[in-house]
Amino acid sequence: MPTFPETNVIQSLRRLATATLAMSALGLGLAAPSLGHAEPRTFTDVIGREVTADLPAKRVVLGFYFEDYMAIGGEKAFDHVVGLSREAWVGKVPANWAMHLAHRPSLAEIPDVGEIDAQTFSVEKVLALQPDLVVLADWQYKALGLDAQRIETAGIPVAVVDYNAQTVERHVASTHVLGAVTGEEARADEIAGFYEGALKDVADRIAASGQPKPKVYMEFGNKGPSEPSFTYGKNMWGAMATAAGGDNVAAPFVEWWGVINPEQVLAAQPDAIFISGRENNANPTALAMGQGVGSDQAHETLKAFEGRPGWSGLPAIRDGRLFGVYQGASRTLSDFAMVQFIAKQLYPAAFADVDPVANYLGYYAKYLPVTPQGTFAIGVQK
Template identity: 30%
Template sequence: MKTRHTAAGTALFATALVLTACSGAGDGDDAAGTTENAATESGTTAATSATRAAADGQITITDVEGRTVTFDSLPERIILGEGRGIFATAILDREDPLDKVVAMGSDLRAAAPAYFDNLVAAYPKAGEVPEIGNIAKGDVTVENLISHDPDALVITADHYDAAKTTGMLDKLDAAGITYIVTDFRQHPMTNTTVSVTALGELFGRKDAAESFNEEWNGVVERVKERVADVDRKPSTFLWRAAGLKDCCNTVAKANLGEMISLAGGDNLADHIIDTESGDITAEKLIDEQPEIIIATGGTWAKQNDKPQAVPHVDLGYGVSPDTSRDTLKGLLDTPGLNELNAPGEGRFYGVWHQFYDSPFNYIALEQFGKWIHPDKFSDIDPVADLRDANSRYLPFTADGTFFIGVN
């Protein structure tokens, strides 16, 4: 398969990356091609024009950076640079989210162990897919990628940024490996649909991508409409990976912080930190007294029924509401946080951490709206919506706890 790729000089979005490598088998032609720019005016424009099929059967994918890659035919061997890319491929192909996946990143079983266990139970081959390591940690080599004979490799925007710093991109270019960019993590409210469109084209699941994007856009527009006339935006603090990281890591103008703003909240971090992520001290948090605190959590502990060296909010598949609520309250044992007003007022919440890197982020957005402006979302049931989406896009049920309040 030949691939002609384009490297954008000016991009509108910082997003995830799909690296495309052509197999050297076949006629022996060089896989490397030419490059050009295809910057778009908005996330909506990119979502509708991100992919196009050429008249001669070639497929051109435009990523959120405005870069384009042209395939002579659909890729048949794809590497997911991040294992959590399965969150998106499952949406595209419920029957086999690992179709065409020949290797993947090593993050899924560590970051979302309960999800991984459910996945393996439904698709035993998920536990047999070779793992390539973690690009952000620098333990992925170009030689390893090539050994899997891929037609395409998908990685995330932050891993792309890391690869630029480490020089890995130069090595990929030298090896003739091509890449395009998608993103669910850095700027999800802009790039989710663009990314799903690009992946839908890559995996030959364009119709499934369009159907999901229609649903995603519908929910996001509904949230926007409901908070458009709010008189006041409550100060809201997003405590990222609470307990797992030092007090208190957060995000500004990115990631779940974007969702707080879109849901009608005033993201506290936007006024304090200059980078996309950083720490706010307990003293500063007490001084600011946010009206609402939302902590992210997961099933990171190996034994959730025993005392943990690093306490965290236990959330996700297979977790009971009582366990989630108890571990959420346990965060308040952090020195100084007993002086916060929000928990005593019942405005202290927990959300499953993996929404920050999943196309299902639109459901977390609904819940944020319900917590921040309960009067505007009294008829909305994010838990029911999550169960419905899970049943339509995954072969296992959403049994567990993904949202919790201190009361």
């Protein structure tokens, strides 16, 4: 892929940011408070619940979406984070955690309240921290069930946000909620407008191409070539493939995420296949992608997927259209770049002037205090 100068990337980011639709301070009908003074405010979270809290919040327990919280609130927002569901960061993207920890060692001092997926989340630890507000992902709130009600019954409001849905609507709404929580409404407006503009640009380019939708198969490559792993329907990579103009072949079989019969992939004859990978793979044959992963390692582990039974006859494999993407760059504001990458592989002429990886790094340069170094999107053909 071509490399564009960083100055052009930042200019592109700023140009897209100016495409923001006119909106109120939050799109929630609220006036922006002074950053130094918290006052009771009522807002609507992404699942339609009215939440009343003292904002900007001074003591926050944060369950997920750590980089999004920092991008929107600025690094100083973590001065007010008094509890983390740490395993949701360390366990899912450990190299990303290490990158942030090297920049901000005080992250290690924030108390851990446990992780919901691992069934270690502790309501008692949350209550002991006496937070003003708990911020949870939609999936976390649903998984906690009555425990979430226990937190609220104790007088601690819970705000729900959702980037997992991978819709522009929920990304934008979540960004405005986090803007209210951190007192950074103007910054939230800018980032939400940028994201909305970036996805609109993708849609406009696809519409102008006049090209029929290519068939796409997405899979989490954590089990390696020998065993199919999760594919995606309506959310995460499935929603991103759809936003990128792909016809997701798993959608008829999987509503959200899950494994489908390998024969269904063969019967669908996908035109392009995207495997998502991460850094912390217990399986040495899993796709390696992300922070600290070299391109040679990523390419080697990706190429092995070509050898799956029956895949040699698929159009995607015959035409060299097997690609690797970074799992950690989904369900986050920076995922616009992964949508761009998928769209560029499906509609190369329409995206000839777009460098998704440079735009991904440009987002970090503008909104986050760290600089990722690794492999975040790659093709099987070097």
